Amino acid sequence: MEKHEKQELFSESEIIKEEDDFIKAYTDKKGGAIRLLFKLYRTHKWKLLLSSVFFAIKISPTWIIPIITANLINIAVDRPENATSLVIWNLVAALVTLVLNIPFHILHTKYFSLARRNVEAGLRGAMIRKLQQLSISFHKEMQSGRIQSKVMRDVEAVEAFSSHLFGTFLDIALSMTITIAVVVSKNITVFFIFLITVPVAVFSMLPFRKSMQKRNRKFRKEMENTSAKVMDMVELVPITRAHALENDEINKLTSQVTEVAKSGYKLDIIQSFFGSVHWAIFQVFQVICLICSVVLAINGKMPVGDIALYQSYFGALVAKVSGIVGLIPVITKGAESVHSIGEILSSYDVEDYKGKQKLKKVQGKFEFKSVDFHYPDDQRPILQGLNLTVEAGETIALVGESGSGKTTIVNMAIGFFKPLGGELLIDGVNSKEIDMRSYRQHLAVVPQNTILFSGTIRDNITYGKPNVSEAKIKAAIKAANLTSVIENLPNGLDTNIGEHGDKLSGGQRQRISIARAIIRNPDVIIFDEATSALDTVSEKEIQNAINNLTKKKTTFIVAHRLSTIKNADKIAVIKNGVCVEFGTYDELMDKKGEFYTFKSLQS
Numbered sequence: 001m002e003k004h005e006k007q008e009l010f011s012e013s014e015i016i017k018e019e020d021d022f023i024k025a026y027t028d029k030k031g032g033a034i035r036l037l038f039k040l041y042r043t044h045k046w047k048l049l050l051s052s053v054f055f056a057i058k059i060s061p062t063w064i065i066p067i068i069t070a071n072l073i074n075i076a077v078d079r080p081e082n083a084t085s086l087v088i089w090n091l092v093a094a095l096v097t098l099v100l101n102i103p104f105h106i107l108h109t110k111y112f113s114l115a116r117r118n119v120e121a122g123l124r125g126a127m128i129r130k131l132q133q134l135s136i137s138f139h140k141e142m143q144s145g146r147i148q149s150k151v152m153r154d155v156e157a158v159e160a161f162s163s164h165l166f167g168t169f170l171d172i173a174l175s176m177t178i179t180i181a182v183v184v185s186k187n188i189t190v191f192f193i194f195l196i197t198v199p200v201a202v203f204s205m206l207p208f209r210k211s212m213q214k215r216n217r218k219f220r221k222e223m224e225n226t227s228a229k230v231m232d233m234v235e236l237v238p239i240t241r242a243h244a245l246e247n248d249e250i251n252k253l254t255s256q257v258t259e260v261a262k263s264g265y266k267l268d269i270i271q272s273f274f275g276s277v278h279w280a281i282f283q284v285f286q287v288i289c290l291i292c293s294v295v296l297a298i299n300g301k302m303p304v305g306d307i308a309l310y311q312s313y314f315g316a317l318v319a320k321v322s323g324i325v326g327l328i329p330v331i332t333k334g335a336e337s338v339h340s341i342g343e344i345l346s347s348y349d350v351e352d353y354k355g356k357q358k359l360k361k362v363q364g365k366f367e368f369k370s371v372d373f374h375y376p377d378d379q380r381p382i383l384q385g386l387n388l389t390v391e392a393g394e395t396i397a398l399v400g401e402s403g404s405g406k407t408t409i410v411n412m413a414i415g416f417f418k419p420l421g422g423e424l425l426i427d428g429v430n431s432k433e434i435d436m437r438s439y440r441q442h443l444a445v446v447p448q449n450t451i452l453f454s455g456t457i458r459d460n461i462t463y464g465k466p467n468v469s470e471a472k473i474k475a476a477i478k479a480a481n482l483t484s485v486i487e488n489l490p491n492g493l494d495t496n497i498g499e500h501g502d503k504l505s506g507g508q509r510q511r512i513s514i515a516r517a518i519i520r521n522p523d524v525i526i527f528d529e530a531t532s533a534l535d536t537v538s539e540k541e542i543q544n545a546i547n548n549l550t551k552k553k554t555t556f557i558v559a560h561r562l563s564t565i566k567n568a569d570k571i572a573v574i575k576n577g578v579c580v581e582f583g584t585y586d587e588l589m590d591k592k593g594e595f596y597t598f599k600s601l602q603s
Contacts, residue, residue, distance in 0.1 A: 066312035161334020364554030372421030397565035
């Protein structure tokens with residue numbers, strides 16, 4: 001049974017299917033947060049139905065016990081001949097009702113939890129899937145701390161939202177239905193007193209709704225800002241400590257958490273005021289109900305025991321209606337979290353390759369034809385009519401001042417950016433018509449800022465290639481000049497490198513990145529300042545490895561240190577988004593133009 005439940009709860013195939021359904025649900029803009037929530041749960045409707053049936057049975061004591069209580073009081077007052085047997089039967093009914101609560105409560109929890117946890121996992125999985133589809137531009141604009149807050153905090157809030165919505169509303173609906181049915185069957189006068197409370201509750205909610213929605217949104221955004229700034233602070237700890245800026249960071253974060261506290265305080269006050277107003281209103285109605293019941297009993301219009309029945313039911317009804325009122329802050333917060341998650345799942349800024357040509361092989365010829373490009377949030381041109389041809393198997397070095405467009409060119413070669421004007425042809429095919437995922441399987445990138453993850457050196461080198469042989473790993477290590485580094489580590493290849501590889505030097509991290517590229521055996525290689533963190537000796541050794549690696553492979557090299565590109569087949573000098581010079585090292589030196597000037601400044 002336990003094994004079956006585990007498989008049902010953590011069915012990866014079911015969750016993966018739900019991920020696509022959730023993304024589609026969010027991209028359909030029809031309806032609000034509650035309608036969207038029901039869409040998320042539609043594949044679990046049978047679990048919810050079973051949960052509802054078991055829930056109805058397990059809460060039966062809340063409406064059966066008041067009836068039994070009223071019966072016992074009436075027996076005590078009226079003293080019928082069979083009073084003893086009536087008392088016994090009522091007590092048996094009470095005990096059976098209470099005992100049944102235990103198994104049916106467990107069954108209700110089981111099926112509701114199965115639905116809720118699957119949706120929770122599916123929603124997080126959908127966000128992870130969408131984050132992998134969203135463009136690099138989206139990731140540059142959205143801080144990682146905000147993304148983390150959405151994936152963890154907002155999904156948790158939606159999960160709490162669904163728990164209250166399905167659980168509490170089902171409880172309220174059942175209790176109100178049964179309560180009203182019993183009251184109508186016994187006394188129509190008391191029923192009308194009960195009925196008045198519903199519109200009063202509804203209309204008293206309206207003045208608070210917009211205010212709480214506004215406060216929740218502000219609080220959510222302040223929490224996201226805090227999450228992002230805390231992550232930035234953690235990343236900057238070494239720099240902060242090195243420059244004695246601890247107090248500056250403390251003051252900055254203290255100011256931020258103070259803003260969160262202020263937003264939370266304002267939200268608490270509005271919610272508290274909202275709750276207290278409704279509590280007072282409902283208590284007044286309960287007193288009115290008590291007085292009316294006593295008057296009716298005095299005049300012989302109802303049995304004395306029914307006073308306790310109506311007070312219990314009215315108290316339950318008030319509690320349920322108050323429960324709806326109390327849910328408003330939770331619903332508002334949950335709805336805001338649904339909206340927050342939608343900033344990711346409903347985004348159209350995705351790399352969509354549906355129907356695009358898949359490349360099984362890449363020769364590596366690149367043709368930039370009058371390419372224009374600028375960033376979405378900045379209209380200043382980065383590339384302006386760039387014309388550049390790189391033949392298959394050719395190594396081309398891109399040089400120029402910072403901001404000239406070199407990194408943008410290689411990002412375009414990777415497929416992170418698309419030309420806004422002109423076209424980029426890869427092996428004669430327009431890059432906009434290519435499924436870039438199939439193309440990137442033939443690509444390796446060694447970025448300027450080495451990106452490693454927590455784990456071992458082996459994990460980082462074999463990333464994406466888990467079944468690679470030991471012989472290939474050793475060859476890549478040797479080519480990247482990592483052999484002596486690994487031999488001196490306590491656990492060799494299986495040494496844990498810490499978060500982002502913080503236990504290694506910059507040069508060691510970069511060599512791991514190079515080894516990761518080598519092991520992919522790519523057809524196209526991109527080095528973006530790949531040797532910038534290395535000392536002169538290591539740079540020379542790795543440069544020899546790079547030269548061996550890049551034979552017969554199309555290679556882009558971005559470099560400021562011009563000594564690293566002497567062996568490139570061609571050098572392109574980029575200035576203001578235009579290729580102003582193109583040729584071999586010797587040709588450009590003889591020309592004594594832009595490249596010659598750069599080289600002279602570094603000599």
